[in-house]
Amino acid sequence: MDITPQLLTTLEKISDPKDLLKEIFSRFGNRAAIGTSGQLTGSVLIDMACQTGLKPRIFTLDTLRLFPETYELFSEVEKKYGIQIEKVHPDPTKLSEMIREHGEYLFFDSKEKQELCCNIRKVEPNEKMLETLDVWITGLRADQSRARASTAKFEIQSRGENKPPLLKVAPLVDWTEKQLRNYATQHQVPVHPLLNWNHEGWYYESLGCILCTTPIGPNEARRAGRWRWFNALDPNANKECGLHGLKKIGR
């Protein structure tokens, strides 16, 4: 199905995220999917999508480096909703070449090597997954970081020449943490145990790979816990992994 201006206008008029998910999955079926990393937003989106009565397609980028609790959460979600979360893995050949050349823990060495690791383990598998989709539903929220403050609910992205554009949708872009928590409690949404972890004000704000994700302190930026060893070198270091780097061409 083409991403037309008329379609976008129709979708933009739907303010309720559950209705929006229903409209998207009814129109696009398996060409639409929710991407989740185990964050609360992803779990809430899955709950909403499953309530529509449709069979939503869900995927996660399994970097093979996730927290054990993340795998446990996915099993719980699959059991509760009777769904299968597609685990998208890195290319095994590229992965072993990277480890052979740079070592298992290359991300500690430099920003370039961290980006290389993210590229092999996340960005390339994500791009492969997106080739099977017309609509990519994400859990991005505007209040997650300065870099994400300008996130739009609808964004048309270019995938390169002679390829159809991709519609990226962030149904909960303007939701707050409190709204998410309230929804999760009301609807008994499975919550990642690390998101309920708190030690003297330190807590997990974002969940990624096990060695690259640490809790943040009370006055730290929300993504400060990612690749923490770079903070000392550059407090304004880019804390994004490159997943959301496709070129915007509309909305």
Ligand code: SF4
């Ligand atoms: Fe590699 Fe760390 Fe990026 Fe995961 S978050 S892909 S381990 S650099």
